Amino acid sequence: MPAMSEPGERFAFGENWASFLACLDDERIAESERCLCKMLEVEDLRGLSFLDIGSGSGLSSLAARRLGARVRSFDFDPRSVACTEELRRRYFPDDPEWTVEQASALDEAYLRSLGAFDLIYAWGVLHHTGGMWRAIELASRLVRPGGKFHLAIYNDQGGVSRRWRTLKRFYNRAPRPVRWALVLAVGVWWELRAALARLARFENPLPFRDWAAKKKSRGMSVWHDLVDWVGGYPFEFARPEEVFDFLRARGFTLVRLRTTLGHGTNEFVFRRPN
Numbered sequence: 001m002p003a004m005s006e007p008g009e010r011f012a013f014g015e016n017w018a019s020f021l022a023c024l025d026d027e028r029i030a031e032s033e034r035c036l037c038k039m040l041e042v043e044d045l046r047g048l049s050f051l052d053i054g055s056g057s058g059l060s061s062l063a064a065r066r067l068g069a070r071v072r073s074f075d076f077d078p079r080s081v082a083c084t085e086e087l088r089r090r091y092f093p094d095d096p097e098w099t100v101e102q103a104s105a106l107d108e109a110y111l112r113s114l115g116a117f118d119l120i121y122a123w124g125v126l127h128h129t130g131g132m133w134r135a136i137e138l139a140s141r142l143v144r145p146g147g148k149f150h151l152a153i154y155n156d157q158g159g160v161s162r163r164w165r166t167l168k169r170f171y172n173r174a175p176r177p178v179r180w181a182l183v184l185a186v187g188v189w190w191e192l193r194a195a196l197a198r199l200a201r202f203e204n205p206l207p208f209r210d211w212a213a214k215k216k217s218r219g220m221s222v223w224h225d226l227v228d229w230v231g232g233y234p235f236e237f238a239r240p241e242e243v244f245d246f247l248r249a250r251g252f253t254l255v256r257l258r259t260t261l262g263h264g265t266n267e268f269v270f271r272r273p274n
């Protein structure tokens, strides 16, 4: 079970994902497939085993299954598990090649029972466990020789990240109306800043192009990402070189990297040598 967070200090990820499922469409699913193939540098995933750690909505598991992988998905939040099960029910009912479970990325005995996988996918998850480095360590052990480990971890922005952590903790302790007010305030503040930046570049200040780009980012949604960002707690972060050094020391080679300048995640694909 995840340690280091007290009751009421954990963001209800699954609630946010349940609402995301209402706006899931074919275009988002296709985008998720496209992004997966691009990062993993493959045409499809036929014949490969895929472990989706912290599957959330289940969209990436669905994309992997549609690309031909044998998929095992798990998440700590029962409502996230229900979302992933719902996608399985909708698109692959009774499919023996897609298993969905409730479990924790910090449960060593459970992880050991899973065996090894060709692809381990942990996008935006391990920094929310309350034990990020331990979770990275445990997940990395499940990569088969020659297999890949695809993870996204929040960027360490120094003092800014620490202040966000305080705000996120406050959000999770606050009553619901205060939470909504916080999400709206952050959303309005970001959009205003972005509009001013676009104006300064003599571009159209309206946000629609950026919102469309968000949909193209793994099929995600602007609103649900905003709620996830403001509330997502426990919250840890790392500089890209810290993640690189940690996994290089465990024998991994970095094969793909996408960094962010701001508050988002750095994305990595590591390969375990044969």
Ligand SMILES: C[S@@+](CC[C@H](N)C(=O)[O-])C[C@H]1O[C@@H](n2cnc3c(N)ncnc32)[C@H](O)[C@@H]1O
Pocket: 002, 013, 014, 053, 054, 055, 056, 057, 060, 074, 075, 076, 077, 080, 103, 104, 105, 106, 122, 123, 124, 125, 128, 129, 228, 232
């Ligand atoms: C930001 S969401 C990311 C979901 C999905 N991977 C994606 O790319 O959209 C983080 C997910 O990690 C899950 N999570 C948090 N702690 C976990 C843990 N200890 N074990 C497994 N999943 C966990 C949350 O419940 C949530 O569904």
